[in-house]
Structures are given as structure tokens and as C-alpha cells.
Amino acid sequence: MSADVSQEKITLGTITMAHGSGGKAMEELIRTVFVEAFNSNHDNPQLASLEDQARFDLAALQQQGNRLAFTTDSYVVDPLFFPGGDIGKLAVTGTVNDLAMGGAKPLYLSCGFIIEEGLPIDTLKKVVRSMQQTAVEAGVSIVTGDTKVVHKGSCDKLFINTAGVGVIAEGVNISAHNAQAGDAIIINGYLGDHGAAIVDARGDLALQNTIESDCQPLNDLVQAMLAVCPDIHCLRDATRGGLATVLNEFAQASNCSMQVDETKLPIRDEVRGMCEILGLDPLYLANEGKLVAVVPAAAAEKLIAVMQNHRAGRHSTIIGQVKALSKPVSKPSVLMTTGFGSQRIVDRLVGEQLPRIC
Amino acid sequence: MKYVDEFRDPDTARKLVQQIQRLTDSIMAKRAEAGYTMPLQLMEFCGGHTHTIFRYGIEQLLPDTIELVHGPGCPVCVLPRGRVDDAVALASRPEVIFTTFGDAMRVPGSQKSLLQAKADGADIRMVYSPLDALKLAKENPEREVIFFALGFETTMPSTALTLLQAERQGITNFSLFCNHITTVPTIDAILGDPDMILDGFLAPGHVSMVIGEEPFQFVAKEFHKPLVITGFEPLDILQSLTMVLLQINEGRTEVENQYKRVVQKQGNSPGQQAIETVFEIRDFFELRGLGSVDHSGVRIRDAYARYDAERKFPLSLTGGGITVTDPAGCQCGDVLKGLIRPWQCTQFGEQCTPQTPMGALMVSSEGACAAYYQYSDVQELKLKRSHQKESVSA
């Protein structure tokens, strides 16, 4: 991003209720913070026109595919800045990834900011610049937005909502219902980095380490995968609830058994260490840049080769296989062969994972 | 040596399992001669062992003639409802920052859990160590920081030493809500039950690390049951099972120590001293699922009364002796004694699930019922239960 130095001139201070009043203060905030960042390359005509809505040429969209994908997500992460990312980066990657998991090419994002009065404008600027930088990286434009300021205590510093649209190319048909017996299960790298980084960044537990969030856009990786294997069966990013939750969703939707091998799961030593200390299970830790793919076995090796060549998939690996339901576990479920040679069911989590002493 | 991976080797496990099979065959053959065919009932007392057993699928590696009985050794699970109510009352006071280990947050009281109290506005913080709670007290001199002290002897030295440190540093806005419980009276209560049918014990390794081997001698001497102090990796469990079976096969009843890399015969004396200095035995304490057990809890000595939340805020509390009974239909006590398996409880998977725990054993992931729920096919287990009922009524 070409953040030009003149930007620094805007009044540094804190957000007040005036910034949400619709008056001059708000207009100035929009111009000097949001438009300045999101149109920093002067290539965002939809936003620059400052209409109440962004407008698109349908014909241009139609050239890229035959279906529109549309999604939304809200971001309330605490703390706002954490090792490897911040709420702004997360707000863009999260929505971009949700689109990408349907095989869509993400194009446009909206953003809604709910700001607690008293937030330093400098903090907001940092977040907004990070959003723009991530948007550039992911090849999407942030084309419309909204700002609300709420009284102290009505929200925690800053909440962001983003919605996004993308286009799905003809012939791509990815769904959690599509897993078939024999399919290979693939992951694009280390598990649990984001969850571990957040646990740590909250600081209550006073653990020192160098774990960084894996927060990254996955749309380019998915396009590379589709190029060699248009027939990807299932695709989901393993965010809240981690790998275990996604696999359970696939098993349920496709009525099959997802069988993974514990020794194949890529988990960093440090993440493992943190899990040992706190009694957490890395299978349930959140990720923000990890996708789980179920693909025809014949295409698996080819896909792994392509993925490992991609920045977002260096440590891609096959972690298991889809099996038809059979005794002794005849309900859709996730079965893990432990490093110890036995098998156990990996169920969904009941509530939030809490550190344990016993 | 990393002290972890070495004790998770699948090849060694396979061989140990064969050994266990051979020993059980031999024991069962002898028993059959005596006209006695009941499977061997071996109890792992400690919730940490239960966790390892489920996490590594150890039960399914064992012969059918061994049944593992998952004991009450999860201090979070056996926390009685009245005490949780007290904790919620303390936490809800405006001046209080209530600090707790994470897994105690979900335990239901008769009204609500700490997690719900937090949602209702109580200032409740999760900490990793009692020292973190003390640090909060230092940082917030205008607030009262209470630490929810719970756990068996393993955890007692940590809270005792934290209290002593508070005293040394002259910190006065810090107190403990003491719910520590003791292992020996609890095991004694289980063994003393006339319905008891256990054949041997895996004893808690980390409790032993503090109190040593000696306090467990009564199990071998008075109750004539084999007992092996056990570590927490899967090979530790298998090796200890082998050691218990060897004792049974040879007709010995002894206290043996499988976990010598951590547990010294005499335990940890600075830890024992800290316990002795700060705590004294209560006449009785309630354990959820087992009811009131004599001498099973400790309280803070008079000399440290100013660090005792129960005495600092007496009005709000039920006093630790008043029992809030468990819901009707809960069969935790029978499960704890090994009389029924968790899935044989009629509430299992029906009224009682991890989302809506009725009994103690469904509360923490260490609890036997919660572990069965999480790690097995609940539908299958329910089917099995109804088949059993049919065959009983037929």
C-alpha cells in the first residue's frame, strides 16, 4: 500500500460521539481515514464516487462465472492487535476466505465499523490500513461502508462487520455434502496457530512464545487448486472450533466417517507445548488461514504438489481418508487413529475450550 | 529425554497389551476354578488417568475381562453444588475479583455456574496459577481478589505457598475460598463401602509426588488390594495395569511405584510443610456423588483466618457443611463405586449431557460420564442400555 506521508497530518485524537453524528466530524473521518486508505491507489471508483451504494456492471461479472457468492461475518477479536495480525486483517481474510471456500473468486467487500467512543483515531487508522493492505493482497476492493460510534461500554473498542461478493466459475461445485468414500482429506499447513496466538495475546496466562496467528487470505490458493482439480468435493476453513469441527460438519453433511491419522497432523512444537501446559486440544483451536479439503484420492498428490508451491500452502499434507459408515461406529463421525495406535472418536466441542488443572 | 514421547510408543504398547491379556487369562482361569467369572474391576482414581485412557483409546485395547472403573479423582467434578453457589455469591460481590482455574467455570451450582455468573456481570477471571491471582491483588489494591482454591494434595502446596507469599509481602486484599480435598479419606470411603467390588487400584501419581508412597499403605494392608502409583502417559497406564495384574496373579497386595521418575518414596517435603503450616483437616466435607466424607477436606488454620474468604465474607455462604442434594435420578455414586458403567445410568445422554450436566461426572472433561459422551458413540451406548434392560426384564 502506498500510504502517503501527508496522511499523517490528520488530527490525531480519539473518536467521540461527534464522529458518528453525520456531521462534519464524521465526513472528515470518512474522508481522511477510510477513503484515504481504501482508495489509496485511486483504483476504487465505486468507493470514490461516495454514493450510498456501490454499483457493478453485471455483464463484467458474468464473464467470470455463472453464480454470485455472497457472505457476511462480524469480527470482535480481543485484543485488536495480536502476533501475526489484527482485527482489520482478520475482517478481510475472514470474509474473503468464506467466499473462497465456495470456490468463488472474491471481488468486492463492504465494511461496517462499530466504534466505542474514546478509541484513538490512530488505532483506527492502523486497523483500516491493515484492511486495505490485506485487500490488495487478496485482490479485492472495499467498495462501501458504514460507521457507528457508541457510548463507552456499549461495545469493546471496535467491532467490524464485512460482507463480500464473489463469482463462481461454471463447473465448480463444492459442498460439505459431497464427500465420498475413498476421498483424501487435505490440510494446507500447521494447525492451531491463531487460537494459540490469541490465548497468549490476551496475556492472562503469562506464557512467553513466538507463536503467530496464521491469518491469511486463501482465495489465490483455492484458485490454484481448482486449476489442477476442478472437482474438489468439500472445502471449508477451519476457524472457530478448529479442524475437529469442520470434519464433523463434513461427516454429518455427507453421512460418512472422516478418518484422520494423528501422526499426520501438522502441529508446531510450541502450539503443542502450549496445549500441554493448559490442557487444551489443538484439534479444536481456531485457525484463520487453514482450509480443509476433501478431494478425489486420484487428485490428492497432484494437489499437494501445487499447494506446497503456493505461499499459503507450504506445509500442505494429506491427513486422512473418507470412509463409508460401518460398525462399530455407525453414525457419521470423525475417527482418529492416535499416535499410540488406537482409535478414538473426535466429537464436536460442547462449549468454549477452557484451560484445565486436572 | 523429553519425558513425554518416550512414553507414547505404540510398539511397546502392543507388547504390553499382550502381556496384560496373558495375565488376565491366567487370573480368570484361576477364578473360574473357584466358580467366579466376574470381570476384573480396576479403578483409576484420578481424573488425569481417565483423560489419558480416553484420549489414547486404552480401554478398547484391553481384554473384555478387565473393566476400568473411573474414580472420583477430579476435584472439579466432585465440587458440591452448595460450594459452587457460595463461589457464585462471592464472585457477585461488587468489590470482588474472583479468580479460578478454567475448568471450574462450567460446574453447575443449584442456580448457575461461574460462567453464567460472569455473563451476569460478576468479575470472574481465569488464571493459570494462584500466583497470577496474587499478582492481580497487587495490581488492584482497591479490590478484593479471591482465589477459588480447589484440588487434591497436588494443588495444596501451590495455594499454601501463595498465601504465605501474600503474608510476607503484606498483601491484605487477597483471600482463598478453600475447597481442597484429600485423597486418602476419599479412597477409604470407596473401599469401605459394602458394595465395593474393586480388585485393584491405579493411584494418582501427582498426589503421590507431594504426599509420597506411605499414605497409600492402608489399601494394601487393611483392604488387601494391590495398588500401583501411576504416571500419566499411556505407557505408564499400561505398565501399571500389568503391575497390578502381576500382583493379583501372584496373590500379593503391595504398594508399588511405577512413576519413579517423578514420585519419591517420601514425597515432597517443602510441599508437605506448606500444607501443614496453612491447612488443617475439616471434620467432614461433601464430595459430589459420594456425599459427606469424614476428614476429606481441609480448611485454613486460624492463624491465617484473614486470608480465608469463608471467614472474611461469612454471611453469604452456606458454610461448607450444608448439602444441596444432587438431582433425583443421578447415579453418580454408583458409577464412582464401579457398580454401574456410566452409560448404564438412565440419565446418560438423556437428561444428562455435557451441555446440561446433571451429575458430577458429566461436568468436567475428566469426569467418567463426560469422557464416555465425548469419546464414544452415544447412540450405540444407549442401544446397549435398552438391550440390557430388556434382557433383565425378560
Next chain:
Amino acid sequence: MCLGIPGQIVSISDADNSMAMVDVSGVQREVNIMCIVEPNTNAQDYIGEWVLVHVGFAMSHLDEEEAQRTLALLQELGEFQEELDAMKEQEPQQAGESQ
């Protein structure tokens, strides 16, 4: 009950309060080592030692010799089992011959 994990003391962070940094797979946490420091020894001498940590307190040394002994014992049990298996394999043969 009582989650305890092995870690290695890497430095002494506050000798007066017996606090040390302990490393578990690259994650470090400040831990109280009062219970494992012998009288008349210096906290510094414990750097490099493996300890068992429970709720922020080191509660025991890890004894490498004992750990090796346990592993050796496990190995022996395994080998003993292999011998048994070898014997078993011979048995049916003998049975066959006697028929």
C-alpha cells in the same frame, strides 16, 4: 486430576521469590521452584534441570535415571512377551506331530 507437565528450567527470573523460567516445547512460563530447591543450594544451580510443573509451581525433579530404568523395564516386558510368542508358535507344531 492434577495436570502436571515436564519442563526444563532455563533461567532464574527472581531469585528472592524463587521464580524461574521453565520451557515446555518452546513456550516459557514463570514458575515457582521453592519446593524443589534443596536447602543450602543456589537457585542458579538448577538451570538445565527438568521439573514437573503443576499450576505454576515446580513440584518434583524429573529423575532421568529412573525414567531410563522404567523404559528399560518396558522394553524387557516387551522382549519377554516376544519370547512367549516364539514359544507359542512352536507349540501347535508339536501338537501336530503328536497326532
